[in-house]
Amino acid sequence: MIRALFMLIVLWPMAAWAEPVTLKPGEILRGHFVQERFLAGFAQPLRSEGSFVLAPGQGLIWRGEKPFAVVTVISAAGMTQSLGGKETMRLSAAKAPFLARLHDVMAGAMAGNWQELESDFRVVSQNDGVVLTPRRADLLQSVKSIQAHIGRFVDAVEVEKGEGDRDRLLFSQQNVDQGPLSEDEAAAFAAIR
Amino acid sequence: MTRRFLALSWLVVLIAATLYLGLAALGGVPLQSDLMALLPTEDRDPQVHAAKTHMAEQISGRVVILAGHADPAQAIRAAQTLRDGLMGDGLLADAGDIPSPEAIGRLAALYFPHRAGLLSATDRASLQGGDASALIGRTLSQVFGIGGMADARLLTHDPFLLLPSFMTGLPVPTSRLSLRDGWPSVTADGLTWVLVSGRLQGQAYGLRDQQAFAASYAKAAERAGEVAPGIRLLRLGAVFYAQAGAAQAMAETSFIGTVSALGTVGLMLLVFRSLSPLLLSLLAIGAGLLVAMAATLLFFGSLHVSAAIFGASLIGVTVDYSLHYFTRLFARPDTPQGRLRHIWPGLFLGLLTTLIGYGALALAPLPGLRQVAVFSAFGLIAAFLTVTLWFPLLDRNSSRILPASLRRLGRGFWLLWDNPGLALARRGGLVVLAVVALIGASRLRVDDDVRRQQALNPVLAAEQAQLQGIAGFVSAGQFYLVSADDTQAALRQEERLSQRLAVLRTQGALREWRSPASFVPSAERQADNARLLGEGLNEAAVARLAATIGLPLALPVAADQPLTLETVIASGGVPALAGLVLGQGVHLVALDGIVDPQNLRAAASGLEGVSFIDPVADMGDLLGIYRQRALWLLAASLVLMLPPLIWRYGWRGGLWVMVPPLVAVVSAPLLLAMIGLPFTFFAAMALVLVASVGVDYAVFCAESGADHDPLTTIAILLATATTVLSFGLLAFSDVLAIRSFGTIMLVGIALAALLSPLAGRVRPKRARGWKRHHD
Structure with missing residues (x-):
């Protein structure tokens, strides 16, 4: 799942295809998200919404607001998660080295280097987006495919997981600013060590 | 004359010695080159001696090579060539020191039925401290946050995600490597480094094995240079030294x-x-x-x-x-x-x-x-x-x-x-x-x-330092020897030792340790974990969580039989584990990132059958x-x-x-x-x-x-x-x-x-x- 998530991060700058605006180093993408998690056998998805901050070279802050205040921070150094300000999980890149690897993929893609991404995924462009399919069996176990709908930015992403589970993400109110990160945001990234 | 007779006798002795040597040479004279063999090997305790020898063999038999290239594909090609060359000559065997996804999958399948008895150190501490809410909070953040590892099947059977937590808490040898096209690799300073590792077949200090390996390596490295021009190779292993x-x-x-x-x-x-x-x-x-x-x-x-x-x-x-x-x-x-x-x-x-x-x-x-x-x-x-x-x-x-x-x-x-x-x-x-x-x-x-x-070759020492820096391998020559009447008693002693080591780790005295008990808790500990779980996360807690998420959830059921060390070793899911078990009730605890050996020596005091061994000291x-x-x-x-x-x-x-x-x-x-x-x-x-x-x-x-x-x-x-x-x-x-x-x-x-x-x-x-x- 974490891998799928990173693919998602990679997809953002692909919006540059639709309109030649690239996320340059130092620039920050902010926006609102709605996440719907469909679990096999249940009609009603688990729904959450909140805001996100994507800073190239730093990572991602995913701040859920409803129904729970769940904050997830991901960087090349690892990942932390907290609920209501209390840490619930911490994963260092040393324990999950693919976090660092995927960070490389992300950095590569943002710099226009698709080799990294294409070594892990088959990338097929469609009229209004792309479909990514993992090339490797071990990735395929957790992610079947990722579909992204791309307008000016990535508007929607659908991640097909195995066993009938899937995640749907809808993004809105996206905008790019010149930074810098707020103190809280910088501190959140720095806290992953 | 006696003088002539003696001179002739001496000639006979010399001829006999020549014949004896000649015959021995025909059969092959066993030669040894380890300078340390000239040094004392005596240990009062034969078990300590056996443990040291075992550990020394494990360390000296290890061969690690990193192949680095700006182009990942080239690096992998070179690694493949090296591996094929060395393994093809029968000089290197797969050590399985980077667990494959299949091995991890096997291990998870083995652990799953026993998940009620397998608690990570932090989860156990939360439950002992009566803080069940930490575990509930984790599930909520995994379900509603991004990047959660929980799917419907896992959530229904393990609502508190105990098994994933236990497995990520396992002390697998830390490294910065991740799999890329099936190869452990890492990118540093614009170069992609791909790992080739294994166990030397033969003795690192046997002259003949050494030379065979050196020749095979030189040949493989040359071929690697041909298939991937500009390849850089870093070596680590006693055989090179x-x-x-x-x-x-x-x-x-x-x-x-x-x-x-x-x-x-x-x-x-x-x-x-x-x-x-x-x-x-x-x-x-x-x-x-x-x-x-x-x-x-x-x-x-x-x-x-x-x-x-x-x-x-x-x-x-x-x-x-x-x-x-x-x-x-x-x-x-x-x-x-x-x-x-x-x-x-x-x-x-x-x-x-x-x-x-x-x-x-x-x-x-x-x-x-x-x-x-x-x-x-x-x-x-x-x-x-x-x-x-x-x-x-x-x-x-x-x-x-x-x-x-x-x-x-x-x-x-x-x-x-x-x-x-x-x-x-x-x-x-x-x-x-x-x-x-x-x-x-x-x-x-x-x-x-x-x-x-001993003079360590400076080129190799520099390569080793660079390799360790890139790959993040650290392992100490020091270890604990745990010796008890049976496996269960040994596991219990390791759990007592782990408690002390956890304190030392917070003080920065060491980074990590690997004992058999960290992979398979003692039967006593497994029962105690299940008890803690039953007390802290009872039916009511599960029901509340199920209502919040909207999923039917079930408490993990305690297994009828505790998970045994033998089963896990036999599964091959943890390659490092077999190396930690010397015999019935005789275990080793490997240590990483030791700062002060004195602290660690003190940690063993008062624990019966546990001794800190520092071979170099x-x-x-x-x-x-x-x-x-x-x-x-x-x-x-x-x-x-x-x-x-x-x-x-x-x-x-x-x-x-x-x-x-x-x-x-x-x-x-x-x-x-x-x-x-x-x-x-x-x-x-x-x-x-x-x-x-x-x-x-x-x-x-x-x-x-x-x-x-x-x-x-x-x-x-x-x-x-x-x-x-x-x-x-x-x-x-x-x-x-x-x-x-x-x-x-x-x-x-x-x-x-x-x-x-x-x-x-x-x-x-x-x-x-x-x-x-x-x-």
């Missing part, structure tokens, strides 16, 4: 051997101006080597390269016998028999004292040194017999006139000690020596650190003990040399003969301390030889007669020159152990020679059927 060390030792030995041989040959040709003395000397040394090798093989069944090289240099001292014999060529017209008769008392006493000195080596409980002792003792006796039995028969030289320059040299050397006009200068010189030695004594320090005694301690023992051996050998000397020279004379070697033995290390050279075990061993050779010199001076024959000092000076050529050159070795040995020899022998004419003031009291040579 051992091979480089052996190659360096060979290069040094052949260099020192060449210089020493050329010097000796040149010297003999220059002094004797004919080929015959040289050839006969070589015959004596050759006979010595031959018998020495045959005897060592007969006694030990194998030949240690270092012992053989070391022993061979000792036998080099036997060139002294030939030198003393041939210096007699310059005496007034004499027959070969007469020449021998003249030097025989000195030769015999010299052999006796040297045998006592070298024999002391055999008293040291060091297997390698015993080999050296046997090797050199037999070599010395063989050389002695060749000189006494064969030289008079083979020597066709006629007497010749002593060149004036040599006569002046020999005379002058005596006069240094005999000239009354130099009495003041002599006293002054001795006072200076005493003062310098005293200052040296204040600066004397000892060095028993094993790591510094232990080896250093042992080296220290043996350094002291070597000094006792030296003292013992000096005392044992006294009886034959007292018998020959009387009490006063016997003691007086001991003065020059004693002064040399005492002052050599003190003088070297002045230039900052530490005193090591190997220096102590060198002193044993300085004593033997020094006594030889003194004895020859004592046997030189009242007229202070210049031929004696000429022979001694020649002997000193050849000894310095062979041993003194060891002072230029890159290996501290050998350098330490060489410098002591250089200084000690020079001092012993310089002081030896002092012994000329002694007269033999008794001849006991020996013909007094100066009548």
Whole structure:
């Protein structure tokens, strides 16, 4: 799942295809998200919404607001998660080295280097987006495919997981600013060590 | 004639030794190259010894190579080529030290039914602290946050995500590598590094395996360079060091051997101006080597390269016998028999004292040194017999006139000690020596650190440091040995130890540890975990969580039977685990990132059957003990040399003969301390030889007669020159152990020679059927 998530991060700058605006180093993408998690056998998805901050070279802050205040921070150094300000999980890149690897993929893609991404995924462009399919069996176990709908930015992403589970993400109110990160945001990234 | 009969018998012995050696060589002589094999291996506790050997084998058998290239595909291609090459030659086997996704999957399947009994340390602490909300919060954040690992199936059966938490908490060897197209790899500074690792098939310190591996590696590396031009390779593994060390030792030995041989040959040709003395000397040394090798093989069944090289240099001292014999060529017209008769008392006493000195080596409980002792003792006796039995028969030289320059040299050397006009200068010189030695004594320090005694190839050391930096491998040589009545008792002790180590980790004393119990808790702990879970996360808690998420959730059910260590080992899911289990109830706890070994040693105290093992420090301690023992051996050998000397020279004379070697033995290390050279075990061993050779010199001076024959000092000076050529050159070795040995020899022998004419003031009291040579 974490891998799928990173693919998602990679997809953002692909919006540059639709309109030649690239996320340059130092620039920050902010926006609102709605996440719907469909679990096999249940009609009603688990729904959450909140805001996100994507800073190239730093990572991602995913701040859920409803129904729970769940904050997830991901960087090349690892990942932390907290609920209501209390840490619930911490994963260092040393324990999950693919976090660092995927960070490389992300950095590569943002710099226009698709080799990294294409070594892990088959990338097929469609009229209004792309479909990514993992090339490797071990990735395929957790992610079947990722579909992204791309307008000016990535508007929607659908991640097909195995066993009938899937995640749907809808993004809105996206905008790019010149930074810098707020103190809280910088501190959140720095806290992953 | 008895003389001829004895000479013929000696020929028969030599032929027998040659045949024996030849037959052994046909069957293949087992050779060993590990310098450490010369060192003590004794451990009072056989279990500790077995554990150390096991750990050492695990560490020394490990081979790690990183192939780096800017283009990941090229790096992988090179890694594939290397791996195919090494494994194709059957020299490397997969160690499975990076668990494959399949192995992790197998392990998860094995753990899943037992998940109620498997709690990560933090989850267990939360439940013990009555903080079940932490576990509930984790599930909520995983479900509603991004990047959660929970799917519907996992959530229904393990709503608190205990198993994922346990598995991410497992102390797998930390590294920065992640899989890329199935290859463990990491990107650093624009290069992608791909890992090739495995276990060496064979012995890292076996010469033959070493060379086979080095050849195979060189070939594979060359091919890798062809398929991926510009590839960079980093190596880690004892086999690389051992091979480089052996190659360096060979290069040094052949260099020192060449210089020493050329010097000796040149010297003999220059002094004797004919080929015959040289050839006969070589015959004596050759006979010595031959018998020495045959005897060592007969006694030990194998030949240690270092012992053989070391022993061979000792036998080099036997060139002294030939030198003393041939210096007699310059005496007034004499027959070969007469020449021998003249030097025989000195030769015999010299052999006796040297045998006592070298024999002391055999008293040291060091297997390698015993080999050296046997090797050199037999070599010395063989050389002695060749000189006494064969030289008079083979020597066709006629007497010749002593060149004036040599006569002046020999005379002058005596006069240094005999000239009354130099009495003041002599006293002054001795006072200076005493003062310098005293200052040296204040600066004397000892060095028993094993790591510094061996020269590690700097190129390999740099590659290793870079490799560890890139890949993030860290592992310590230290470990805990846990020994209990059965597996369960051992696991329980490890859990007690883990509690202490967790505290030490928060203090930064170490980074990680791996015990069998961290992969499979004891049955007691599994039951306790299930109990904690039942108390903290009961039906009501599950129901509340289920309502929040909107999923039907079920408490994990405790398994009927606890998970056993044997099952997990058999599954192969944790390759590292098998290496941690030595036997029933005998486990190892491996340690990573140790900062202070003292803390860790203290952590084992009070835990029955748990001991902290630090092989390098232990080896250093042992080296220290043996350094002291070597000094006792030296003292013992000096005392044992006294009886034959007292018998020959009387009490006063016997003691007086001991003065020059004693002064040399005492002052050599003190003088070297002045230039900052530490005193090591190997220096102590060198002193044993300085004593033997020094006594030889003194004895020859004592046997030189009242007229202070210049031929004696000429022979001694020649002997000193050849000894310095062979041993003194060891002072230029890159290996501290050998350098330490060489410098002591250089200084000690020079001092012993310089002081030896002092012994000329002694007269033999008794001849006991020996013909007094100066009548």
